[in-house]
Amino acid sequence: MSKLFSKEEINEAAKAINEGKLVSFPTETVYGLGADATNPEAVKKVYAAKGRPSDNPLIVHVADQAGVEKFANIDEQSKALMDKFWPGPLTIILPIKPNALAPVVTGGLNTAAFRNPDNAATIKLIQEAGVPLVGPSANTSGKPSPTKPEHVMHDLDGKIAGVLDDGETKIGVESTVLDMSGKIPSILRPGAITVDDLKEILPEVQTDHHQVGKDEVPKAPGMKYKHYAPNAQVYIVEDSEWPEVGQWIAKHANQIVGVMTTDATFRNNKLDSYDNIRYMSLGDGPESASHRLFDELRTFDQNLLINVIFSQKFDRIGIGEAYMNRLQKSAGNTYFSDIN
Known part of the structure; x- marks a missing residue:
């Protein structure tokens, strides 16, 4: 049985993360499935628990902008985006420093996706654990993403250490994913931060509609495999x-x-x-x-x-x-x- 961690038990949830276990955490979008992003063996457990394809890269959740600097190179535009939209529902793909993150996190790419979620409980969890957290949606791969703790328990009870309970999420769809690693900033997944929002800082931003090929590693979640599908x-x-x-x-x-x-x-x-x-x-x-x-x-x-x-x-x-x-x-x- 997995445990429902209250916000008064964040220390216990952080201890589980440090032990290489999985803990689902709340964000303003959906619930994520957390593991220590610096521990490859823990990250592998995320793929196993979800039944997730191993070439589907993960988003690294940090407590603040400083949490990104150890792993990635941040240009001025990306910093401006973080200043305006973080914490919040914007994931930014950046070039990473050599060997900064294990291939199991990045899908073997030289880029990684970073997010600073707008949820006080999860920020405290990351701070208490002292490590960034990978955090794909905490559901069985391909099924609708979880917006309530009970959704996570339905899919993953017994497969993870527990769920940090902060009730229902506010937004209900995953974050906007913005690729800042190429020549032209490109939205790979739409979310609550819209094109018009981003154009205030990135006038040239575009939406990437290309289909990811069978043998291509996607830069962001949700680009290649069937998602969000109910039984009907x-x-x-x-x-x-x-x-x-x-x-x-x-x-x-x-x-x-x-x-x-x-x-x-x-x-x-x-x-x-x-x-x-x-x-x-x-x-x-x-x-x-x-x-x-x-x-x-x-x-x-x-x-x-x-x-x-x-x-x-x-x-x-x-x-x-x-x-x-x-x-x-x-x-x-x-x-x-x-x-x-």
């Missing part, structure tokens, strides 16, 4: 398609169907008139939808009768870009128009 097949629904969705649901009255929309979309399309719907509200727009997405996909997983989930599409504006990135991966880029 997810279909993305355009605003204009909800009447057709209703017709499909009516024709499949003997099938329990999951539906995720804003309250207004659910109400305006009279979806409450179908008895075979199990509804999860996405609130009033992309921000609340991003916060709730993973939790609701996990809730649907608990209903073994549901094998189809219809979820609302949003415009890729602001955090809507991060929401759609995660939803498309959950759905395997499958839309209602693709349904048989």
Whole structure:
């Protein structure tokens, strides 16, 4: 059995980290699976616990900017980004110093991803342990990321020392990943820090949409392998398609169907008139939808009768870009128009 560490037990959680054990920690985005980033054997346990491919690099979590200087070269633009957005949901990929981190952390690359999370309990954990923490999402690889301690316990109970409990996370989707190791700054994974936010410091920033090849090592998590997928097949629904969705649901009255929309979309399309719907509200727009997405996909997983989930599409504006990135991966880029 894994332990739920209270915030009064951070010393005990830090001791477990120093002993080479795994401890899940809270951030403002999702819960991470922590191990001593300077201990290769401990890091290998992260891959084993998650069932994670070994060429999927890990993010190194630090307590402050100084925690990066030992490992990486920080240019002026990167420092300006840290000054503005740290602590916060921005991960920065930087060139690392020779032999500063083990290949098991970097995927064998000469770069590494660093983040200073905006969570006081985790900052204290890193300080007490005295080492940076690797921290992929604390879930079974490929499944929806954990936004609550109980999500971590569901997936990893008995596989890790414990979970530092700080309740539900604030944002609900993982950090923005920004690659500062090339000629042009590039967003490899969208998050709560948007393109417009970054353009204040990086006018030339771009979004990297290239597909990672089969034999290519990705620079950041979430670029190569299927992610965030519940047991049921997810279909993305355009605003204009909800009447057709209703017709499909009516024709499949003997099938329990999951539906995720804003309250207004659910109400305006009279979806409450179908008895075979199990509804999860996405609130009033992309921000609340991003916060709730993973939790609701996990809730649907608990209903073994549901094998189809219809979820609302949003415009890729602001955090809507991060929401759609995660939803498309959950759905395997499958839309209602693709349904048989």
